[in-house]
Amino acid sequence: MDYRISDKMINIKPSAIREIFKSLTDPTVIAFAAGNPSPDAFPVEKMSELSEIIYEKMPVLALQYGITEGYAPLIEKIKTRLKNRFNIDSKSDSALIMSGGQQGIDLTCKVMCNPGDVVICERPSFIGALNSFKANGANIVQIDMESDGICIEKLEKALIEHKNAKIIYLIPTFHNPLGTTMSLEKRKAVLVLAKKYGVIILEDNPYGELRFRGEEIPTIKSFDKDDIVVYCSTFSKIIAPAIRVGFIVAPQEIANKIVVAKQVNDVHTNMYFQIMCDLFIEKFNIGEHIEKIRVLYKNKCLLMLDEMRKKFDKVNIKYTSPDGGLFLWCTLPDNIDLTRFVKLSLDKKVAVVPGGTFLADEREISHSFRVNYSFPTDEQIITGVNILAQVAEEYM
Amino acid sequence: MDYRISDKMINIKPSAIREIFKSLTDPTVIAFAAGNPSPDAFPVEKMSELSEIIYEKMPVLALQYGITEGYAPLIEKIKTRLKNRFNIDSKSDSALIMSGGQQGIDLTCKVMCNPGDVVICERPSFIGALNSFKANGANIVQIDMESDGICIEKLEKALIEHKNAKIIYLIPTFHNPLGTTMSLEKRKAVLVLAKKYGVIILEDNPYGELRFRGEEIPTIKSFDKDDIVVYCSTFSKIIAPAIRVGFIVAPQEIANKIVVAKQVNDVHTNMYFQIMCDLFIEKFNIGEHIEKIRVLYKNKCLLMLDEMRKKFDKVNIKYTSPDGGLFLWCTLPDNIDLTRFVKLSLDKKVAVVPGGTFLADEREISHSFRVNYSFPTDEQIITGVNILAQVAEEYM
Numbered sequence: 111m112d113y114r115i116s117d118k119m120i121n122i123k124p125s126a127i128r129e130i131f132k133s134l135t136d137p138t139v140i141a142f143a144a145g146n147p148s149p150d151a152f153p154v155e156k157m158s159e160l161s162e163i164i165y166e167k168m169p170v171l172a173l174q175y176g177i178t179e180g181y182a183p184l185i186e187k188i189k190t191r192l193k194n195r196f197n198i199d200s201k202s203d204s205a206l207i208m209s210g211g212q213q214g215i216d217l218t219c220k221v222m223c224n225p226g227d228v229v230i231c232e233r234p235s236f237i238g239a240l241n242s243f244k245a246n247g248a249n250i251v252q253i254d255m256e257s258d259g260i261c262i263e264k265l266e267k268a269l270i271e272h273k274n275a276k277i278i279y280l281i282p283t284f285h286n287p288l289g290t291t292m293s294l295e296k297r298k299a300v301l302v303l304a305k306k307y308g309v310i311i312l313e314d315n316p317y318g319e320l321r322f323r324g325e326e327i328p329t330i331k332s333f334d335k336d337d338i339v340v341y342c343s344t345f346s347k348i349i350a351p352a353i354r355v356g357f358i359v360a361p362q363e364i365a366n367k368i369v370v371a372k373q374v375n376d377v378h379t380n381m382y383f384q385i386m387c388d389l390f391i392e393k394f395n396i397g398e399h400i401e402k403i404r405v406l407y408k409n410k411c412l413l414m415l416d417e418m419r420k421k422f423d424k425v426n427i428k429y430t431s432p433d434g435g436l437f438l439w440c441t442l443p444d445n446i447d448l449t450r451f452v453k454l455s456l457d458k459k460v461a462v463v464p465g466g467t468f469l470a471d472e473r474e475i476s477h478s479f480r481v482n483y484s485f486p487t488d489e490q491i492i493t494g495v496n497i498l499a500q501v502a503e504e505y506m
Numbered sequence: 507m508d509y510r511i512s513d514k515m516i517n518i519k520p521s522a523i524r525e526i527f528k529s530l531t532d533p534t535v536i537a538f539a540a541g542n543p544s545p546d547a548f549p550v551e552k553m554s555e556l557s558e559i560i561y562e563k564m565p566v567l568a569l570q571y572g573i574t575e576g577y578a579p580l581i582e583k584i585k586t587r588l589k590n591r592f593n594i595d596s597k598s599d600s601a602l603i604m605s606g607g608q609q610g611i612d613l614t615c616k617v618m619c620n621p622g623d624v625v626i627c628e629r630p631s632f633i634g635a636l637n638s639f640k641a642n643g644a645n646i647v648q649i650d651m652e653s654d655g656i657c658i659e660k661l662e663k664a665l666i667e668h669k670n671a672k673i674i675y676l677i678p679t680f681h682n683p684l685g686t687t688m689s690l691e692k693r694k695a696v697l698v699l700a701k702k703y704g705v706i707i708l709e710d711n712p713y714g715e716l717r718f719r720g721e722e723i724p725t726i727k728s729f730d731k732d733d734i735v736v737y738c739s740t741f742s743k744i745i746a747p748a749i750r751v752g753f754i755v756a757p758q759e760i761a762n763k764i765v766v767a768k769q770v771n772d773v774h775t776n777m778y779f780q781i782m783c784d785l786f787i788e789k790f791n792i793g794e795h796i797e798k799i800r801v802l803y804k805n806k807c808l809l810m811l812d813e814m815r816k817k818f819d820k821v822n823i824k825y826t827s828p829d830g831g832l833f834l835w836c837t838l839p840d841n842i843d844l845t846r847f848v849k850l851s852l853d854k855k856v857a858v859v860p861g862g863t864f865l866a867d868e869r870e871i872s873h874s875f876r877v878n879y880s881f882p883t884d885e886q887i888i889t890g891v892n893i894l895a896q897v898a899e900e901y902m
Contacts, residue, residue: 111701111704111706111732111733111734111757112704113618113706113757113759113760114618114672114704115617115618115759115760115763116616116617116618116619116620116623116672117620118616118620119616119617119763119766119767122763122766145571146570146571147570149566149569149570152565152566152569152570154561154565154569157561157565157569158557158558158561158562158565161554161557161558161561162554162557162558165550165553165554165557166554169548169550169553169554170545170548172748173545173548173550173553173746173747173748173749174542174543174545174548174746174747174748175541175542175747175748176748209605209750209772209776210772210773212770212771212772212773213771213772216770216771216772220512220514220515220641221511221512221515222509222510222511222512223512224512224513224514224621225620225621227512238769238770238773241766241769241770242770242771245616245766245767245770276510276512305507308507308508308510310507310509336507337507338507350569350570351569351570351571351773352568352569352570352571352572352774352776352777352778353569353776353778354605354772354773354774354775354776361507361509363509363511364509364511367511367515367518370515370518370637370641371515371641373634373637374608374612374634374637374638374640374641375608375609375612375638375771376605376606376608376609376612376750376772377606377608377634377747377750378748378750379750380605380748380749380750380776380779381748382748382749382778382779383776383778
């Protein structure tokens with residue numbers, strides 16, 4: 111049978127780096143390519159304790175159909191935490207539970223974009239978001255980055271050029287893949303531009319809780335007085351990813367449409383883990399739990415930076431220096447071919463993600479690669495950085 | 507701000523019967539309008555037991571990111587069960603875990619339909635599917651039903667007329683909302699037409715395990731030798747709905763696209779409940795558990811039919827007589843206005859779903875309403891049928 115696949119899906123191919131991600135299931139490979147939290151960060155005992163409470167005290171609530179918007183007590187707790195922790199006042203907005211942050215990104219694009227509409231993103235940007243925009247039929251325009259975030263002049267130029275731009279998608283804090291953070295000045299400038307050109311901002315903040323050094327920079331959403339920002343976050347990095355519980359805070363009119371889109375997409379997010387997140391906040395000190403994760407990732411990141419200083423500097427590999435999150439971004443000297451470097455590294459059992467993965471057209475030439483420090487063990491961090499340096503050294 | 511919502515979402519309005527569904531949270535209302543399984547059907551103790559095993563023996567597997575296709579051992583068990591129970595041989599197909607059956611419907615439509623393409627459905631049909639098709643920008647063409655299923659002549663006429671038809675969406679077994687089952691002859695005829703006109707069939711079978719009388723009729727998928735059928739089902743009605751675990755079996759080429767669509771939609775289905783479904787099948791006799799649910803629903807359905815025979819026959823309300831599933835379909839005499847009947851019933855604390863809900867244009871005039879028998883208690887079934895008959899009697 112000749113399957114007449116939809117236009118938006120026909121040309122989306124499985125990523126060229128599928129092989130690299132497959133290698134992550136090989137325990138002998140050092141998985142710098144992962145985006146996974148550390149398994150040491152999962153609060154297994156607390157979750158097991160809460161699980162017993164759920165099956166004993168509220169099994170029907172946890173197992174019967176729930177409402178699409180999400181479990182009301184959890185929504186209230188999220189709003190309170192956003193207010194206290196990130197100064198996000200969601201009065202004129204609506205908070206909704208999502209099946210992971212990814213669903214928040216996907217449904218926001220579905221609700222806003224017609225085929226051919228433009229989503230403006232950072233360059234590079236999160237592959238899961240880029241592919242979601244494509245799968246919704248949107249065209250992606252990527253704007254060059256500077257050390258303190260997206261280039262404001264180029265962003266305005268793109269907004270002038272693309273009248274059908276609907277969304278500016280940003281990861282301002284501990285950017286994926288760069289590991290860098292957008293300055294307060296640029297956050298304010300982006301919001302001014304979004305308002306001026308009538309385009310919403312989708313602020314993706316999955317890592318915001320994971321700052322381990324430096325000063326907090328307010329979220330864009332925290333100074334959004336005109337209901338321009340859809341704010342998206344998740345419990346994936348602070349409790350566990352496989353529970354698939356995220357959330358968005360969106361202007362009421364957009365939130366109303368996202369509820370309809372979610373209802374026909376998965377009806378509602380699994381109730382058991384919504385209740386568990388709610389009970390976790392109620393019964394345990396989630397701030398204390400997050401602090402443990404911060405210390406864990408700080409140590410891993412500083413260890414990695416230390417190894418890179420020792421090994422990468424002499425082979426001219428540059429690297430960013432994150433204040434939080436899961437990733438840092440390395441750039442090879444011009445004489446090293448990235449594709450070959452990635453392949454040689456994988457042959458030596460170190461997996462990294464080539465930079466092209468984070469571009470709308472992944473065939474574009476890149477000299478950079480993403481490295482994750484949350485997932486590998488300390489030993490793997492030391493060994494892995496050493497191997498990457500050895501591979502680069504062969505070019506010297 | 508003037509939000510420029512996408513064309514496909516701008517005109518989708520919250521259902522006119524939202525108020526009725528809201529009434530379901532009122533415990534004093536008899537919830538014939540629900541689509542919920544009976545809470546007595548939830549295997550709480552078994553799930554609690556398995557939960558302990560998961561947190562003790564495989565916490566990282568349950569909490570870390572998983573692959574989009576789903577948990578491999580569960581997929582194998584689903585394939586085996588489909589083969590043994592429904593004679594579905596998925597050799598040239600791919601089985602994928604979905605976040606509930608709804609996601610299977612939604613992503614199949616997303617993968618197949620451009621804006622303006624046609625999905626052909628039964629008339630009436632499942633509201634969640636109709637709204638998903640609309641939210642994907644598809645146009646819906648509904649085909650009249652006969653007592654043994656969709657009208658084959660009208661279906662062929664629609665296929666001739668709509669060259670851009672991409673999907674024939676069917677609920678052949680224990681239809682929602684009708685409660686009726688498509689004959690074997692028509693199942694074969696539909697497959698012949700689908701092949702002839704190059705349109706895939708989306709066979710939705712959430713209730714297939716719930717037959718409590720009459721002979722099994724093979725699924726359309728079981729005699730699909732040409733990879734025409736996407737088969738969609740769920741654990742919602744045999745374990746619990748809020749766990750959000752469903753599955754599809756689809757021709758490889760379509761499955762490959764659905765994997766991409768799912769990856770950008772919710773990355774993967776929550777791992778904990780995938781593992782739980784797998785362990786449930788492995789450690790317990792799921793056939794025995796399902797048999798208990800069948801007996802429970804048989805008793806409820808027969809009780810309701812008995813009450814209807816006593817009360818509805820004299821007020822000329824007609825009703826279908828299901829052999830399984832959750833629903834039956836009642837039709838008022840012409841002189842009774844459905845909208846008013848539904849309102850008067852709700853005033854007397856009985857909620858039913860007006861027939862227009864199951865039409866692509868819910869403003870169309872209908873004389874029918876859907877009744878659920880799985881969720882209400884026996885007492886509520888007796889009282890509720892009695893109240894509906896009283897409301898009808900006032901028109902006599």
